[in-house]
Amino acid sequence: MTNGILDFxxxxxxxxxxxxxxxxxxxxxxQYSGGEQIKRFMAIATGHRPAGIMTGIxxxxxxxxxxxxxxxxxxxxxxxxxxxxSAIHVLIGANIGTTFTVWMMALAPSPELLGLALFxxxxxxxxxxxxxxxxxxxxxxxxxxxxxxxxxxxxEGVAPVKSSPELAGRIAAxxxxxxxxxxxxxxxxxxxxxxxxxSAAGIVIFMTLASEGLISYETAVAALFGxxxxxxxxxxxxxxSGGSQAKxxxxxxxxxxxxxxxxxxxxxxxxxVPLGKAICPGYATSAMxxxxxxxxxxxxxxxxxxxxxxxPLVKLLERIVPEKEDEKPHLSLLTPHTRISTLMAQTQAExxxxxxxxxxxxxxxxxxxxxxxxxxxxxxxxxxxxEEVLDRVQSEITAFLGAIMVKSLAPEMAEKAKQLxxxxxxxxxxSDEGPAILRALKRxxxxxxxxxxxxxxxxxxxxxxxxxLLRFSRGDLHGLIDLGPKRELSAQLKxxxxxxxxxxxxxxxGGSKATAVLPVMDMLxxxxxxxxxxxNISETCAGAKNMV
Numbered sequence: 001m002t003n004g005i006l007d008f009x010x011x012x013x014x015x016x017x018x019x020x021x022x023x024x025x026x027x028x029x030x031q032y033s034g035g036e037q038i039k040r041f042m043a044i045a046t047g048h049r050p051a052g053i054m055t056g057i058x059x060x061x062x063x064x065x066x067x068x069x070x071x072x073x074x075x076x077x078x079x080x081x082x083x084x085x086s087a088i089h090v091l092i093g094a095n096i097g098t099t100f101t102v103w104m105m106a107l108a109p110s111p112e113l114l115g116l117a118l119f120x121x122x123x124x125x126x127x128x129x130x131x132x133x134x135x136x137x138x139x140x141x142x143x144x145x146x147x148x149x150x151x152x153x154x155x156e157g158v159a160p161v162k163s164s165p166e167l168a169g170r171i172a173a174x175x176x177x178x179x180x181x182x183x184x185x186x187x188x189x190x191x192x193x194x195x196x197x198x199s200a201a202g203i204v205i206f207m208t209l210a211s212e213g214l215i216s217y218e219t220a221v222a223a224l225f226g227x228x229x230x231x232x233x234x235x236x237x238x239x240x241s242g243g244s245q246a247k248x249x250x251x252x253x254x255x256x257x258x259x260x261x262x263x264x265x266x267x268x269x270x271x272x273v274p275l276g277k278a279i280c281p282g283y284a285t286s287a288m289x290x291x292x293x294x295x296x297x298x299x300x301x302x303x304x305x306x307x308x309x310x311x312p313l314v315k316l317l318e319r320i321v322p323e324k325e326d327e328k329p330h331l332s333l334l335t336p337h338t339r340i341s342t343l344m345a346q347t348q349a350e351x352x353x354x355x356x357x358x359x360x361x362x363x364x365x366x367x368x369x370x371x372x373x374x375x376x377x378x379x380x381x382x383x384x385x386x387e388e389v390l391d392r393v394q395s396e397i398t399a400f401l402g403a404i405m406v407k408s409l410a411p412e413m414a415e416k417a418k419q420l421x422x423x424x425x426x427x428x429x430x431s432d433e434g435p436a437i438l439r440a441l442k443r444x445x446x447x448x449x450x451x452x453x454x455x456x457x458x459x460x461x462x463x464x465x466x467x468x469l470l471r472f473s474r475g476d477l478h479g480l481i482d483l484g485p486k487r488e489l490s491a492q493l494k495x496x497x498x499x500x501x502x503x504x505x506x507x508x509x510g511g512s513k514a515t516a517v518l519p520v521m522d523m524l525x526x527x528x529x530x531x532x533x534x535x536n537i538s539e540t541c542a543g544a545k546n547m548v
Contacts, residue, residue, distance in 0.1 A: 008157055012205075015153025019201050022146025023101075027065050029140025049089050049307065056093020066094040066199075066231065070249055072347045077245045084245070084317065088252055088310045092303040095228070095257065099296045101200040104147075105207065106292035111152040119145030155208050171214045176222035182268050185219055186226035186261065193230025202227040203295060210287035217287050218273050224295050225261040225268065228302075232257050248317040255313070260302030272298065346413065349420045352397050356427035357474045359386050363434045364467050364530075370438065371451065371460060383434040394428035397421070422540050423477070426533045430470070433526045433533075440519040440526070449516045458500050459523065465493045466527050469534045476541040486538055493531050497524050 060069050073087040082090075108114055118141050125138025176182045193202040203224060210220035232254040264272070272294055280290035306313070363386045369379035401417045444450060451459055472486045501524055504517050 011157030012154050013157075015150045015155075015157055016196065016201060016205070017150070018146050018153060019150030019204065020196065020198055022143045022148075022150055023065070023198060023200065025143030026140050026147060027063055027068065027143070029136045029138070029143055030063055049310075052086050052089030053093040053096075053303070056090035056095075057097040058093075059090075060094040060097030061100045066091075066098045069094045069097075070253060073249055077249070084248055084252075085310060085314050087249060088256075088306070088313060091249070091253055091256065092306055096296070096299045096303060098199065098231075099292070099299050101147075102203050102207075102292045102295050105151055105200075105204050106288040108148055108151070111148040111155070115145045115148030115150075115152060117145070118142070118148065121145075151204055151208075154205060155212070158208050158212050158214060171209065174219055175216055176219040176268070179266060179269070182218075182222040182225075182265060185222040186229070186265065189223035189226030190230035191226075193227040194233035197231075197234045199227040199231035202230065203291070207288045207291050210291065217277070217290070218269060220287055220291050221273050221276065221294050222268050224291065224298060225265055228257050228298070229254070229261050244321050244323040247321045251317055251321060252313065256302065256306045260298075260305055263305060264298060264301060346416055346420070349397055349401055349417075349424075352393055353420055353423050353427065354477060356390055356393055356424060356431075357477055359390055360427045360430040361467070361470050361474055362386065363431060364463075364470055367434050367437060368460070368463055368467070370441065371456065371463060380438055383438060387431045387435050390428050390431040394424045397424040419540055423537060426536050426540070430530060430533045433530050436526045437523050440522040443519045444516070447516070449519075451520070455520070458496075458503065459520075462493065462496050462500060462524070462527050465489065465496060466530050466534075469493060469531060473534045473537040476538050490531055490535055493527070497528050497531070500524055 056069065059072075060066050063069065069090065073082065073090055077084060077087055105111075122138045122141030122143070122145055125134050126142060127138075129135040129138065174185060174188070176185045189202060189206065193199050196202060206215070206220045206223040206227075209215045210217055232250070236250050236254070275297070276290035276294045279293060282289075363383050366379040366382050366386075370376045370383070398421060401421055441451070469486070469489050472489065476486075501521065504520050504524070507517055
């Protein structure tokens, strides 16, 4: 008995480990070979519901992980490229797309031979090639091979259990024969899936047990409803220490899956089980195909139940998870020690850079309030606080991307990481100029001077031009790059700063005190640096050189 349990545990757990490792390599390889294209494809999802659902289905099939899709959605929402309403439709599609993995397992003719063939082919692509897309295609093929080999090992580990009546009896005790036992099986499956963080692996294990006759077909179907709830735990691991957008998406994922399962649970025995048996009469000897079919049907029903209530769900999420003032969209994923895929990592870093862009523009807008004297003290405190926040964000991004870049990255991903590092540095530099201008204004005030009349009008004109230039920089991040108008506005700002310098120098030569002129000159220097930082951002986003 002891040897039977040990053999079962070692072989099954080893197969599970190979399956999970294969899923990770498959997902990483697909992302490395086409990460930027995947993100551009996801960005097409707007308020148009069918487009969002199809985007979710296709992207999840490509990256083989609904969790990765969820994290990318957080980045899109944080950057303003997608609304929570649109993201919910993508989530509906992601729940449908994730069933593709189960279909692969169900339709595999010979998992061990297919796995070895794919692993061999992937090795021939991966090991001889040092860089380029072919290397990462090879990684994906090796991952897929490990997935099939892991499935084979799990099946091999489960098969001998039938010769151990005591162990087989314990497993068979997990039987879904009424609504209460269906709920119990679903709960156990949910907890198991939350631990291993893969609904596909959980479903494959229950499929294997059913195919070997160790659990009933009804029990395997009941487990489907639990695995779809348990898989949402991965999103919560990322969202618990994150911002409101991350929590809202994680909660949306959990609520839609949980409520969908709750509504369908009473239909497991009277509807889903008979339907699967009717469509696939061979369920008694091979439960994999009908379980894959039922999983897809369940995802479609859950999506149909969610779709009409997407807008009320958004309002509910916004009430349950209100947005905090001065919130920084920080996720627990954004730590150098968390093992996540590179595409997820870059998506998180992009979300942080988008936040820095919005914060930098917000600082400059509050600076105008200080110049005009409108709630000057409150605006000054806000500027100093934002400067401290952006210092921390830039430090986090640098440490995070520095840790990610020690990995072997696809060339375009390595370039993207370098771009994000430079952008973070430029926006942090912009944040330093707000306090610098505040200090110059404080020096004027302490010496009994002030900006007024034509001097104030001149400074406000320069400030507004600099603000418009920074708005262009924010658009550059979203791909709205048009260097012609940007160069023209940059040249205008340069001319205005030079003219203002001449005016101040003439004032100094005309007898004005140095204490009245030098702080203004310092402010003009700060606006000149703002102009250069804005130019650097456009240069980084567009790859352009020699900005005017």
